[in-house]
Amino acid sequence: MDHQQARRELAAAFRWAARLDYHEGIANHFSAAVSDDGQEFLINTRGMHFSRAQASRLALVTTTDRASDPVAQNVDATAWILHSFIHRNVPRARCILHTHMPYATALASLKDFEFLMLDQNACRFYDRIAYDRHYAGMALEPTEGERVASLLADGKDILFLANHGVLVVADTIAQAFDELYYLEKAAQLQVIALSTGRELQIVDNETAALACKQWREYPEAAELHFAALMDILDIGSADYIK
Ligand SMILES: [Zn+2]
Numbered sequence: 001m002d003h004q005q006a007r008r009e010l011a012a013a014f015r016w017a018a019r020l021d022y023h024e025g026i027a028n029h030f031s032a033a034v035s036d037d038g039q040e041f042l043i044n045t046r047g048m049h050f051s052r053a054q055a056s057r058l059a060l061v062t063t064t065d066r067a068s069d070p071v072a073q074n075v076d077a078t079a080w081i082l083h084s085f086i087h088r089n090v091p092r093a094r095c096i097l098h099t100h101m102p103y104a105t106a107l108a109s110l111k112d113f114e115f116l117m118l119d120q121n122a123c124r125f126y127d128r129i130a131y132d133r134h135y136a137g138m139a140l141e142p143t144e145g146e147r148v149a150s151l152l153a154d155g156k157d158i159l160f161l162a163n164h165g166v167l168v169v170a171d172t173i174a175q176a177f178d179e180l181y182y183l184e185k186a187a188q189l190q191v192i193a194l195s196t197g198r199e200l201q202i203v204d205n206e207t208a209a210l211a212c213k214q215w216r217e218y219p220e221a222a223e224l225h226f227a228a229l230m231d232i233l234d235i236g237s238a239d240y241i242k
Pocket residue numbers: 028098099100164165
């Protein structure tokens with residue numbers, strides 16, 4: 001993808017994460033690879049509120065050599081550790097979105113939780129979720145970045161981080177944001193259904209696998225969704241592209 005277009009799309013993803021309340025002000029982090037080898041990527045700079053994200057305010061960094069890079073020095077330490085290891089070790093993860101969005105994080109904080117195949121949106125994630133069940137504090141050590149990246153090594157696209165949040169990886173920014181959106185929608189529904197205390201009607205594995213396949217083959221769904229979101233920003237919030 002064109003580097004400037006990647007900047008605009010990633011800025012739009014931050015703006016919409018703020019609108020949908022997936023963010024925590026200046027915390028949480030999104031990145032997108034811009035080089036063919038995936039080693040060069042855009043990421044938010046320290047102190048940038050998600051609701052004020054702009055294309056020109058994103059840092060362009062590489063997966064190595066943070067110490068000598070003044071731009072990389074302006075990236076949050078935990079963001080750097082997590083995203084640099086995933087971009088380096090998981091090449092298919094062109095876009096990485098990490099949030100502590102409330103409903104998914106609530107589920108990630110339940111003991112031994114498995115994402116339930118409870119509705120059509122949830123079935124989109126059938127057999128695509130990995131779990132990190134051992135919260136180990138903030139990811140400030142390289143070993144922690146490497147450990148988290150290894151959890152995505154077997155082809156999973158979604159990672160539930162116990163007592164912490166979620167991480168989504170995808171080939172494009174539009175695809176990653178679409179995943180994040182439906183993940184939180186499905187998580188919200190699960191929290192509501194669990195709160196009733198009634199017996200849950202779980203979709204069987206065969207049907208869930210079918211629905212997942214149908215989701216993934218649905219033409220241009222993520223691209224059209226993200227284009228519509230950018231259209232809305234163009235009315236009144238068009239400075240995100242600056
Ligand atoms: Zn986090």
